[in-house]
Amino acid sequence: MTTEAPPVVAVDKPQDSAPSTGVRARLSRHPLAAYAIRRFGLYLVELWGALTIAFFFFRLMPGDPIQTLIQTLQQNYIYNQQASAEIIARYQHEFGLDGNIFSQYLRYMEKLVLHGDLGPSLINYPTPAQDVILRALPWTIGLLGISAVLAWVFGIIIGAIAGWRRGRLGSSIATNLSIALSHVPYFFVALILVYIFAYSLGMLPARSAYDSRIEPGISLDFIGSVLKYGLLPGLSIVVIGTFSWILSTRMLMVPVLGEDYLVYAEAKGLKGWRILTRYALRNCYLPQITAFGISLGFIFNGNVLVEQLFNYPGLGTTLVTAIQQLDFNTILGVTNIAIFSVLTAVLILDLLLPLLDPRVKYWN
Numbered sequence: 238m239t240t241e242a243p244p245v246v247a248v249d250k251p252q253d254s255a256p257s258t259g260v261r262a263r264l265s266r267h268p269l270a271a272y273a274i275r276r277f278g279l280y281l282v283e284l285w286g287a288l289t290i291a292f293f294f295f296r297l298m299p300g301d302p303i304q305t306l307i308q309t310l311q312q313n314y315i316y317n318q319q320a321s322a323e324i325i326a327r328y329q330h331e332f333g334l335d336g337n338i339f340s341q342y343l344r345y346m347e348k349l350v351l352h353g354d355l356g357p358s359l360i361n362y363p364t365p366a367q368d369v370i371l372r373a374l375p376w377t378i379g380l381l382g383i384s385a386v387l388a389w390v391f392g393i394i395i396g397a398i399a400g401w402r403r404g405r406l407g408s409s410i411a412t413n414l415s416i417a418l419s420h421v422p423y424f425f426v427a428l429i430l431v432y433i434f435a436y437s438l439g440m441l442p443a444r445s446a447y448d449s450r451i452e453p454g455i456s457l458d459f460i461g462s463v464l465k466y467g468l469l470p471g472l473s474i475v476v477i478g479t480f481s482w483i484l485s486t487r488m489l490m491v492p493v494l495g496e497d498y499l500v501y502a503e504a505k506g507l508k509g510w511r512i513l514t515r516y517a518l519r520n521c522y523l524p525q526i527t528a529f530g531i532s533l534g535f536i537f538n539g540n541v542l543v544e545q546l547f548n549y550p551g552l553g554t555t556l557v558t559a560i561q562q563l564d565f566n567t568i569l570g571v572t573n574i575a576i577f578s579v580l581t582a583v584l585i586l587d588l589l590l591p592l593l594d595p596r597v598k599y600w601n
Contacts, residue, residue: 273588276584276587276588277584280580280581280584283580284577284580287576287580288346288576289342291569291572291573291576292342292345292346292569293338295565295568295569295572296338296341296342296565297338298563298565300563301563302332302334302359302562302563303329303332303334331357332357332359332565332566333345333356333566334565349573353367354367355367355370355566355567355569355570356566357566358559358564358566358567359559359562359563359564359566359567360558360559360562360564360567366564366566366567366570367570369567369570370552370555370567370571370574372550373550373552373554373555374551374574376446376549376550376552377540377544377551377552377553379463379467380470380471380474380540380543380544380549380551381474381540381551383471384471384472384474384475384478385474385478385529385532387471387475387479388474388475388476388477388478388479388481388482389478389482389525389529391475391479391482392478392479392480392481392482392483392485392486393482393486393518393521393522393525395411395479395483395486396411396415396482396483396484396485396486396487396490396521397486397487397490397513397517397518397521397522398513399411399412399483399486399487399490400486400487400488400489400490400491400494400521401494401513401517403487403491403494408487411483411487412483412484412487414480415480415481415483415484415487416484418476418477418480419477419480419481419483419484420481421477422477422542423473423474423540423542423543424473424542424543424546426473426476426477427469427470427473427542427543427546427547428546430469430472431443431469431546431547434469435469441465441466441468441469442465442466442469443469443547444547444548445466445547445548445549446463446467446550446551447459447463447466448462448466467549469547470543470544470546470547470549473543474540474543481532482525485525485528486521486522486525489520489521489524489525490517490518490521493517493520493521494517499512499517523590526586526589526590527587527590529582529586530579530582530583530585530586531579531583540552540553541553541556541557545557552571552574552575555567555571556568556571556572559571
């Protein structure tokens with residue numbers, strides 16, 4: 238019994254489609270540009286979401302900032318009569334507190350995005366909140382920025398050496414100190430430094446940002462005074478930050494030491510210091526770059542208390558004063574700067590990582 242073969246069905250071969258000329262096709266030919274555009278779009282969404290959450294969080298705080306302002310004016314004999322409904326309504330409109338919370342949010346975002354306007358500051362009325370923040374911002378950048386970078390550099394160097402020379406006395410001391418002190422609060426170290434160098438030895442000032450007898454300006458006397466007064470608060474951040482980076486860098490360094498490429502480099506006769514800096518350390522500092530951007534927000538949290546302790550005129554002191562007076566505009570301004578700084582730092586690092594490390598692939 239024979240079986241018939243199944244009929245052959247002719248299928249037309251699809252013609253090669255013309256090369257796509259759309260945006261998606263052009264981006265596929267430029268993976269770096271596509272990655273940067275996608276990452277920037279995600280950055281904008283994250284920034285909008287964080288600013289929105291901050292707005293509703295602080296707006297829902299209990300208390301009436303208008304009554305706080307009126308009481309302040311009454312205490313200063315600037316306003317010594319009972320506020321009428323019209324005056325309260327004018328203040329509410331000026332501070333963006335009239336209407337429901339959603340209309341307040343829309344007006345706030347419109348002014349912030351289109352004009353960069355945060356509204357007047359309650360703690361320095363009628364000065365705009367952005368002016369109050371801009372006066373304090375350079376002090377925080379100088380203190381926080383320089384201290385954070387120094388802590389990162391010292392931590393990477395010492396942590397790499399501690400991991401490279403593991404088992405030796407110096408490595409053990411650095412590791413144990415890092416384990417013990419990496420989670421100590423910044424302000425606790427600041428208190429110890431103040432007691433030792435300010436009160437016991439009398440070597441450094443304990444409060445303020447510069448000598449009040451010196452006129453602020455571009456002069457050697459003023460710059461020297463700023464450096465002297467900023468040494469203790471900066472040192473409190475550098476000490477704890479350095480120990481944290483030492484511990485994390487050593488943890489990244491130790492698993493790398495047994496890799497084949499390090500054995501091969503040693504077999505080639507390369508010196509130990511060259512192997513450490515050119516091969517081993519290169520695989521450790523790349524993750525630390527991303528961690529540095531993420532850690533800025535946590536450093537800012539500790540910096541608030543440090544500035545309060547030293548009466549330093551930065552964003553931390555401004556934020557605490559604004560919270561005490563329910564100055565929503567200034568509170569949101571300082572919070573927005575912290576959000577923008579952290580997200581922007583992470584964005585820049587994400588864009589640089591594919592250029593620094595070929596192993597990092599672009600998004601598909």
